[in-house]
Amino acid sequence: MAVVAFVVLAFVAVASGVAVFTVDSMARATFALALSFVAVGGELLLLDLGYLGVVTVLMMVMEMALMAVFMVMFMMNPAGLMPMSMLHNRRGSLAVSVGVFVVLAAGSVFVPWPTRRGEPPADPTRALGEAIMGSKMLVMMAVSAVLFATMVAALVLATARGRYDRADSPERP
Amino acid sequence: MTLPMFLLLASALFSVGLYGALSQQAVVMVMMGLELMINGVTVAAAALWWFLAPQQPDGQVLVLVVIAAMTVEMAMGFAVVTLLFRSSDADMTDMAGELRG
Incomplete structure (x- = not known):
């Protein structure tokens, strides 16, 4: 099943x-x-x-x-109203991706994976929660800093006014 | 279900995403390819956790980090696409060749 x-x-x-x-x-x-x-x-x-x-x-x-x-x-x-090719270097990228797939698939089938160590916890969600609030807390703190930096950086990049432009500067609408 | 089955699925997703990221012209479609590649990484990390070391939570934490990376990638990607379009009217990868050596 x-x-x-x-x-x-x-x-x-x-x-x-x-x-x-x-x-x-x-x-x-x-x-x-x-x-x-x-x-x-x-x-x-x-x-x-x-x-x-x-x-x-x-x-x-x-x-x-x-x-x-x-x-x-x-x-x-x-909506397909203006048919056009959205691709470039189709053959090269096909060759690269098929090659990558063959290498990865060969690795996943032929590598002698180690046997399973330990049993899964009764409640994996609880195990995850205890990990990120305990031994893996540094990971979550790093992720939160990265997410905050992303918010600031995305706003700075996407805003029409750059870092040194004034809001009422004449050359920008 | 075995580990190689999941890893094959992950490899297929990763390769399809790689094809998209390499072949698409629109910058936003390149980002879709990247998302698909990270999608494959999620599957691989979850399967490695379940089939190799389910007692340690490391694998689950890795999946969480990968999901966060996917979000960050999309937010920054769209910011860069908007900036690119605003500064040089480019929405295709071939039009953004300022750094071509």
Whole structure:
């Protein structure tokens, strides 16, 4: 049962990942990517990672909803009305990515992975919570500093007025 | 379910994302490719935690960091895309070649 669920979700994840780069419209590509993330969240649920799976689904659905707005802003081929190629160096990138897949797949199949050490905790979410509030607290503090820096940096970069422009400077609207 | 199955899925997601990041012209589509690559990393980290060392929480913490990295990547990416478009009217990677050597 779990294997069937794994295969179905894996197929959905990869197929919608491929669809991201094959559909006509960039808005559709965004929703294909959201579907891929939902399938990956399902795979995490299969691994008993209830919290991380749900967080992935919720965050990525929200993120893709925001992304759709940006996609509409920067759209090259709105709803397939203006057919054009959105690609460059197609053959080279295909060769590189197929090569990378072959190397990674060979590694995942042929590497003698060590056997499992220890049993999973009864409640992985609780184990994660205790880890980030205890032994792994430095990780979460670093992440929070990075997130704060991201907020400031994104605002500084995206604002129309640069660091040294005044609000009423004449050369800017 | 075995570890190689999950790692194969992760490799497939990573390679599809790599293809997109290399081949797409629109900067925002390149970011979609990057997101798909990080998606594969999430699967790999979670599977390595579950199948190799489920007693330590390190793998779960790694997945959490990867998800945070994905968010940061998108926020900074869109800020840079907006800046690029505003400064040089470029929304395609080939139009942003100022650093070409």
